Amino acid sequence: MVTGVVSSNIVCKEIVSIAPGKTLEELISAFQKDVKIVRTMPNTPSMVCEGMTALCSNEKASEGELEFVCSLLKSVGEVEVVQEYMMDAVVGVSGSSPAYVYMFIEALADGAVMEGMPREMAYKFAAQAVLGSAKMVLETGMHPGALKDMVCSPGGTTIEAVSILEERGMRSSVIEAIRGCVAKARKM
Numbered sequence: 001m002v003t004g005v006v007s008s009n010i011v012c013k014e015i016v017s018i019a020p021g022k023t024l025e026e027l028i029s030a031f032q033k034d035v036k037i038v039r040t041m042p043n044t045p046s047m048v049c050e051g052m053t054a055l056c057s058n059e060k061a062s063e064g065e066l067e068f069v070c071s072l073l074k075s076v077g078e079v080e081v082v083q084e085y086m087m088d089a090v091v092g093v094s095g096s097s098p099a100y101v102y103m104f105i106e107a108l109a110d111g112a113v114m115e116g117m118p119r120e121m122a123y124k125f126a127a128q129a130v131l132g133s134a135k136m137v138l139e140t141g142m143h144p145g146a147l148k149d150m151v152c153s154p155g156g157t158t159i160e161a162v163s164i165l166e167e168r169g170m171r172s173s174v175i176e177a178i179r180g181c182v183a184k185a186r187k188m
């Protein structure tokens, strides 16, 4: 419906889509016009200029036009041009993932609140730990597993927590959640 309304009103330059799961081919046929399409998948951290956006385009869009869209998106975060087949995985790993990360931050804070920390303080400690950990991955280039190992002192507190998270299937829950997310995008 939206594409129909847009299609009948545009003198076409480029169309930038943020729709998950909608392929370039589907978008072209929905517009029923010879359109230049840039398919993107942004995320909400763009609101604080820490976004992660992937994009791909049809061959109608020139390199200069793709570059223009990239430059717009770069004003609110990181941008990668990817092959179209990767766009569904992008929904799982960065488009939707802020929601899972907020759940993790909420859970970290709940744990601290249970141990007596005031809630606002707990959100700050949890969010800064997540921010700092993400920065370590991006800035050191080290494997996340090696960074995890650096925190786990022998016989210490961290390995105790890691062991419980492994027992409760934290990593496999996240992997399965992403697979569900991607499967949903493909059905849209």
Ligand SMILES: NC(=O)C1=CN([C@@H]2O[C@H](COP(=O)(O)OP(=O)(O)OC[C@H]3O[C@@H](n4cnc5c(N)ncnc54)[C@H](O)[C@@H]3O)[C@@H](O)[C@H]2O)C=CC1
Binding pocket: 001, 002, 018, 019, 020, 041, 042, 043, 044, 095
């Ligand atoms: N929220 C997110 O983090 C991301 C969202 N997207 C995509 O962006 C799109 C919007 O998502 P949200 O902002 O989260 O949803 P939303 O529900 O907050 O906003 C959708 C807006 O579209 C309007 N709308 C619905 N049907 C319409 C129609 N027929 N004609 C004109 N306007 C109409 C609604 O009134 C609403 O204002 C979705 O396709 C979503 O998959 C993509 C990447 C990230």
Ligand SMILES: O=C(O)[C@@H]1CCC=N1
Binding pocket: 020, 091, 095, 096
């Ligand atoms: O939930 C959704 O469908 C959208 C796509 C990526 C993030 N939010």
